[in-house]
Amino acid sequence: MQARRLTKQISVGDSRVGIIRIGGGLPGRDGVATLPAPVSVQTMTAGYTWDIDACVREINKLAAAGADVVRVAVPEKKDTEALKHIIPQVSVPIVADVHFHFQRALEAVESGVHKIRLNPGNIQDRDQVVEVIRACKAKGLPIRVGVNEGSIIERKDKQKRMKELGKVFSDHKHGYLLAIMIAKLEEYLDIFYEEDFHDISISAKSMDAALVVDAYTEISRRFDHPLHLGVTHAGPKETGTIRSVVALGGLLINGIGDTIRISYANDPIYEVEDGLELLYCLGLRERIGVDLIACPTCGRIQVDLFTLIQDVRKALANRVTVPMKVAVMGCIVNGPGEAEGADVAVFAGDRRGIIYVQGEKVANVPEAEILDRLLAECLAFQDRVRRGEVKLGDKKVQIIPPDPSGDLGSGWEKVAAGDVQRKDVSLTVKGL
Numbered sequence: 001m002q003a004r005r006l007t008k009q010i011s012v013g014d015s016r017v018g019i020i021r022i023g024g025g026l027p028g029r030d031g032v033a034t035l036p037a038p039v040s041v042q043t044m045t046a047g048y049t050w051d052i053d054a055c056v057r058e059i060n061k062l063a064a065a066g067a068d069v070v071r072v073a074v075p076e077k078k079d080t081e082a083l084k085h086i087i088p089q090v091s092v093p094i095v096a097d098v099h100f101h102f103q104r105a106l107e108a109v110e111s112g113v114h115k116i117r118l119n120p121g122n123i124q125d126r127d128q129v130v131e132v133i134r135a136c137k138a139k140g141l142p143i144r145v146g147v148n149e150g151s152i153i154e155r156k157d158k159q160k161r162m163k164e165l166g167k168v169f170s171d172h173k174h175g176y177l178l179a180i181m182i183a184k185l186e187e188y189l190d191i192f193y194e195e196d197f198h199d200i201s202i203s204a205k206s207m208d209a210a211l212v213v214d215a216y217t218e219i220s221r222r223f224d225h226p227l228h229l230g231v232t233h234a235g236p237k238e239t240g241t242i243r244s245v246v247a248l249g250g251l252l253i254n255g256i257g258d259t260i261r262i263s264y265a266n267d268p269i270y271e272v273e274d275g276l277e278l279l280y281c282l283g284l285r286e287r288i289g290v291d292l293i294a295c296p297t298c299g300r301i302q303v304d305l306f307t308l309i310q311d312v313r314k315a316l317a318n319r320v321t322v323p324m325k326v327a328v329m330g331c332i333v334n335g336p337g338e339a340e341g342a343d344v345a346v347f348a349g350d351r352r353g354i355i356y357v358q359g360e361k362v363a364n365v366p367e368a369e370i371l372d373r374l375l376a377e378c379l380a381f382q383d384r385v386r387r388g389e390v391k392l393g394d395k396k397v398q399i400i401p402p403d404p405s406g407d408l409g410s411g412w413e414k415v416a417a418g419d420v421q422r423k424d425v426s427l428t429v430k431g432l
């Protein structure tokens with residue numbers, strides 16, 4: 001992991017919904033260095049903003065799932081009007097996504113929104129942009145400038161600059177598009193700088209993961225504003241996950257990116273869950289809840305693990321907030337190894353589950369009882385962590401499983417009998 005790129009910092013929110021800081025590390029306007037904020041997770045509602053009750057429900061559901069900031073579309077005046085009623089009922093900062101009509105931005109500001117997103121591809125009139133900038137400045141609101149590949153319009157007066165940039169990027173697969181994106185950003189941000197407005201974040205999304213990586217990498221070298229990462233129109237979750245994780249993960253590993261939005265053609269709750277999981281995996285956010293480990297299963301499987309793992313995931317989702325590691329393994333080959341590294345673990349044998357808490361065996365139950373017992377052990381362990389009686393990751397003993405290769409007799413029989421031994425020799429599984 002590369003160190004986070006230092007940027008200016010913006011703040012989104014207010015004292016009621018809380019303030020989310022984005023980016024940081026460079027001095028603020030007062031000359032005092034800011035601290036880089038944790039990478040935040042954003043998403044966007046899928047329903048109509050004018051449908052106030054449904055919109056409030058959706059925002060609150062996304063916030064409960066862990067969204068730090070939620071964006072809403074405001075294509076019509078009834079949407080910006082609705083914001084007046086929505087914002088007092090939600091508990092996360094709200095961003096108004098504005099395209100084509102600069103008046104929507106002005107109305108959203110009046111309605112109490114916490115941030116505006118503008119698209120240089122479809123709001124280009126300088127006077128209109130200045131009006132929005134001044135309205136946001138008066139209320140201390142930041143603006144995201146989002147150049148999407150799909151909405152970039154080539155302008156004749158930018159031909160020369162694009163030619164210059166085109167040479168710079170000639171070794172890039174997408175050199176020409178990159179040149180347009182940078183030229184568009186330079187042109188647009190000049191308007192903001194002339195207004196002495198610096199509460200800016202930048203995004204440059206594309207549906208092409210490689211272009212996203214190239215574009216943000218180039219932008220990070222040229223501008224010191226925080227970056228909002230995303231792959232636009234990533235598709236359904238099944239394929240969009242790969243597209244987004246490749247692009248966003250690659251950038252984050254290189255220290256680039258201050259807030260992320262994964263976008264799927266699906267319920268946005270998945271965008272939040274997967275965005276958080278990406279940040280957890282990269283160590284960029286402190287995990288809330290269970291870190292679930294499970295084997296992919298194979299011909300040695302001893303229980304219906306696919307069903308069990310989904311049941312465990314659902315059962316623990318809202319009940320465990322302590323970041324404990326829970327392992328669910330299909331047999332004793334890798335099960336004990338994983339169980340050793342987990343706080344709570346189950347590995348299966350002969351339609352039974354052997355359950356361990358921090359390396360100590362606590363139960364041997366039939367398959368039908370695994371879920372309930374595992375859940376009970378996880379909740380009890382969580383209580384002990386909260387009372388300060390145990391520490392996460394504090395393994396007490398080494399687990400030595402029954403030996404399936406024969407030296408100790410039939411491993412499966414021993415598992416069935418609950419006779420899981422502790423030995424001072426390591427397990428050697430012949431043929432593996």
Ligand code: SF4
Nearest residue numbers: 295297298330331333
């Ligand atoms: S833990 Fe057992 S069942 Fe699961 S993949 Fe490994 S060997 Fe196969």
